[in-house]
Amino acid sequence: MREHFQQELEVVNQELVRMVVLVEENAKKAQKALIKQDSALAKQVIEADEKVNAMELEITDKCTLILAREQPVASDLRHIVACLKVVSDIERIGDYVVHAAKRAKELADEKYIKPLIDIPKMLDLGSKMLRDAVDALIHSDEVKARETAKLDSEMDHLNKQIYRELLALMLEDSDNIKQATKLLFLSRFLERMGDHAVTICSWAIYSAVGSHAEL
Amino acid sequence: MATDTPKFTVKDLDLWYGEVQALKKITFDIQQNTITALIGPSGCGKSTFLRQLNRMNDLIESVKVQGSVLYDGQDILNDCDVIELRQKVGMVFQKPNPFPMSIYDNVAYGPRLHGLAAGKKRHHALDEIVERSLVHAALFDEVKDRLHKSALGLSGGQQQRLCIARVLAVEPDVLLMDEPTSALDPISTAKIESLLDDLKKQYTIVIVTHNMQQAGRVSDATGFFLTGEMVEFGKTDDIFFNPKDSRTESYISGRFG
Amino acid sequence: MNSKKVPKTAHQRHQKELKRDQHHAIIHWVVTGFVLLVLLYIIGYTFTAGFKNLSLQFFISSDFDRGIAPQLFNTFYILILSMIPMLLIGISAAVYIVEYAKQGTMLKILRFATETLSSVPSIIIGLLGFLLFVTNFGEGPRWEFCRLAGALTLAILNLPWMMRTAEDALRAVPNSLREASYALGATKLQTIFRAVLPASIPGLMTGALIVSGRVIGETAALIYTSGVAGSSNGWFNFNLIHVPGDTLAVHIYTLFADNPTPAAQQGQTATAVVLIALVLGVNLLGRFFERRLTKRFSGE
Numbered sequence: 001m002r003e004h005f006q007q008e009l010e011v012v013n014q015e016l017v018r019m020v021v022l023v024e025e026n027a028k029k030a031q032k033a034l035i036k037q038d039s040a041l042a043k044q045v046i047e048a049d050e051k052v053n054a055m056e057l058e059i060t061d062k063c064t065l066i067l068a069r070e071q072p073v074a075s076d077l078r079h080i081v082a083c084l085k086v087v088s089d090i091e092r093i094g095d096y097v098v099h100a101a102k103r104a105k106e107l108a109d110e111k112y113i114k115p116l117i118d119i120p121k122m123l124d125l126g127s128k129m130l131r132d133a134v135d136a137l138i139h140s141d142e143v144k145a146r147e148t149a150k151l152d153s154e155m156d157h158l159n160k161q162i163y164r165e166l167l168a169l170m171l172e173d174s175d176n177i178k179q180a181t182k183l184l185f186l187s188r189f190l191e192r193m194g195d196h197a198v199t200i201c202s203w204a205i206y207s208a209v210g211s212h213a214e215l
Numbered sequence: 216m217a218t219d220t221p222k223f224t225v226k227d228l229d230l231w232y233g234e235v236q237a238l239k240k241i242t243f244d245i246q247q248n249t250i251t252a253l254i255g256p257s258g259c260g261k262s263t264f265l266r267q268l269n270r271m272n273d274l275i276e277s278v279k280v281q282g283s284v285l286y287d288g289q290d291i292l293n294d295c296d297v298i299e300l301r302q303k304v305g306m307v308f309q310k311p312n313p314f315p316m317s318i319y320d321n322v323a324y325g326p327r328l329h330g331l332a333a334g335k336k337r338h339h340a341l342d343e344i345v346e347r348s349l350v351h352a353a354l355f356d357e358v359k360d361r362l363h364k365s366a367l368g369l370s371g372g373q374q375q376r377l378c379i380a381r382v383l384a385v386e387p388d389v390l391l392m393d394e395p396t397s398a399l400d401p402i403s404t405a406k407i408e409s410l411l412d413d414l415k416k417q418y419t420i421v422i423v424t425h426n427m428q429q430a431g432r433v434s435d436a437t438g439f440f441l442t443g444e445m446v447e448f449g450k451t452d453d454i455f456f457n458p459k460d461s462r463t464e465s466y467i468s469g470r471f472g
Numbered sequence: 473m474n475s476k477k478v479p480k481t482a483h484q485r486h487q488k489e490l491k492r493d494q495h496h497a498i499i500h501w502v503v504t505g506f507v508l509l510v511l512l513y514i515i516g517y518t519f520t521a522g523f524k525n526l527s528l529q530f531f532i533s534s535d536f537d538r539g540i541a542p543q544l545f546n547t548f549y550i551l552i553l554s555m556i557p558m559l560l561i562g563i564s565a566a567v568y569i570v571e572y573a574k575q576g577t578m579l580k581i582l583r584f585a586t587e588t589l590s591s592v593p594s595i596i597i598g599l600l601g602f603l604l605f606v607t608n609f610g611e612g613p614r615w616e617f618c619r620l621a622g623a624l625t626l627a628i629l630n631l632p633w634m635m636r637t638a639e640d641a642l643r644a645v646p647n648s649l650r651e652a653s654y655a656l657g658a659t660k661l662q663t664i665f666r667a668v669l670p671a672s673i674p675g676l677m678t679g680a681l682i683v684s685g686r687v688i689g690e691t692a693a694l695i696y697t698s699g700v701a702g703s704s705n706g707w708f709n710f711n712l713i714h715v716p717g718d719t720l721a722v723h724i725y726t727l728f729a730d731n732p733t734p735a736a737q738q739g740q741t742a743t744a745v746v747l748i749a750l751v752l753g754v755n756l757l758g759r760f761f762e763r764r765l766t767k768r769f770s771g772e
Contacts, residue, residue: 074464075468
């Protein structure tokens with residue numbers, strides 16, 4: 001029954017996954033651009049972000065049409081509302097990946113004051129959290145959502161670690177300050193990836209059980 | 216919202232049509248000045264239940280009833296004046312059924328029956344009752360110039376509002392509505408739905424509807440009937456946001472008829 | 473050579489069926505035309521034969537062979553007198569059958585009795601009326617031939633028909649109407665009198681008009697009950713009993729039976745014209761009301 005409706009819901013889910021895949025790919029490229037100091041690769045990421053923004057609008061429109069035509073209720077309704085909320089979080093995460101790419105471009109011609117280890121880790125972790133959170137939403141998996149949200153503490157840990165290391169470098173040599181502050185800001189932005197992923201997790205729980213969770 | 220005794224208290228209501236059990240252990244309360252919607256697939260007992268609230272099932276010979284239904288605390292299944300009950304608990308049917316008389320006579324039928332306009336100024340009092348009821352049913356302006364013309368000349372939506380006016384004229388307490396807008400076009404439906412919102416200030420309304428969206432738009436509480444049982448009953452907000460029973464969820468999401 | 477052609481294509485078969493339909497239509501038209509012709513012949517013959525004998529005097533005079541004033545009056549008088557018990561009993565019986573009776577032996581017996589009564593020949597009913605009303609009723613002076621006897625006899629004769637019509641009229645009232653009345657807090661009796669009966673008036677009226685047609689034309693049952701005399705009554709004699717009163721139909725019979733003169737024959741044909749005109753008129757009126765009132769009932 002209501003096959004058309006089921007198909008429409010499936011399409012929205014698939015579009016969300018596509019959006020996540022795009023952001024994941026961008027994150028991977030941004031990571032590589034940072035490590036290899038590849039300016040051209042960074043430029044690709046910046047340009048690809050347009051597609052991510054476009055997808056946010058497309059998915060929003062699709063959800064709105066479903067509301068208008070199918071009048072969903074109960075769990076279907078909660079799911080659509082959650083999808084609507086979550087697209088903007090995914091888009092934000094995509095923006096932070098772009099920040100990483102922009103920093104990569106800026107620092108392409110400099111020598112790194114320290115080898116980049118934790119920042120790439122944050123990109124990986126952010127990607128994973130994004131992927132798992134959206135999975136939890138699509139499959140109405142409350143357990144997975146809660147577990148994914150817990151990973152945010154690791155993100156915070158990485159952020160603090162970077163802060164301490166960069167602080168030390170800045171105190172050591174004032175020439176380091178310029179690059180270090182750029183890296184510090186980048187780290188703060190990447191930490192927000194985790195925060196947005198946690199928001200996605202709470203909407204996944206909303207869709208699954210109908211209550212707002214404190215994660 | 217009134218928090219006194221519920222208008223209706225139903226406990227373990229069973230009903231049989233001959234050998235077939237049409238209602239199974241129905242138990243819930245209907246609060247005063249609310250609109251309660253009864254939803255569920257065809258033939259699941261919601262209309263049968265509604266008709267028990269004003270003992271219209273008595274008209275069918277093979278009906279047997281067990282359990283308790285209290286109206287304002289009084290037992291209406293046994294030892295109850297059915298005539299008085301039906302005056303206090305009025306009913307509007309699915310297909311508008313005005314009498315083949317004038318609009319005025321239709322509305323005046325009930326008051327004349329119960330002698331509501333008595334005494335010396337009887338004619339004047341009756342005029343007042345008719346006008347008041349038609350105003351309350353949002354029909355007066357449309358028919359005030361042809362009160363003595365046949366009611367059958369009205370459109371479907373107007374006829375249904377006339378039937379509502381007819382019920383209001385006997386000054387009931389409760390309005391029972393059995394799919395009141397299913398035979399009407401969307402505009403008439405919308406008019407009657409906005410009327411309900413107004414009416415609930417003064418009356419308690421129970422409405423059986425096939426239309427999920429109508430239940431959502433109109434009601435404060437909703438009960439879901441399935442094969443003679445009441446599967447779930449609760450605030451409409453809860454039922455439509457997060458129903459407790461998976462059968463309720465399936466039904467309102469349209470995943471089964 | 474065997475020239476039986478077997479239709480091979482669908483088109484050929486279709487053509488064959490069309491031809492068959494055409495043949496049937498022609499037969500139907502012929503039969504209908506025949507019936508119409510017969511009716512027109514009867515009316516036409518009577519009118520042409522009798523119209524010339526009509527005059528104003530004919531309608532006013534109470535002379536035996538030159539006027540039908542008393543007969544005209546008697547016809548309507550007996551009609552009204554018979555309608556009263558017919559309507560009362562017929563409608564009451566119909567109300568019982570439709571609103572109260574449960575399916576069972578009582579109902580079956582009632583129906584059987586009604587059907588049987590309706591198939592008794594009218595002259596037998598007339599004899600019953602004679603034996604009961606004319607010779608047995610009345611203390612001191614018996615009723616004798618009188619219009620009341622005629623009216624009551626006709627009531628018995630047409631009662632089954634009236635009951636059936638009333639029953640149909642009541643059944644035609646939709647149940648939703650009764651439900652609406654009950655839901656407003658009416659008792660069964662109130663519902664019957666305030667909602668069902670008023671709603672069935674169109675059907676009842678039509679039925680009454682059609683039964684009137686039968687009453688006006690009744691002859692055999694009246695000969696032995698309201699009698700064959702009446703011209704001597706003069707106009708507007710309202711005596712229910714003791715005084716005979718023949719109707720138009722009976723008058724046609726007596727004009728010839730008593731006194732087969734050419735004048736009588738003129739009177740006969742003229743009376744026949746009036747009678748047929750009356751019956752036609754009542755039937756048409758019945759049909760007219762039926763159409764108008766059912767339209768009102770089912771919504772303008």
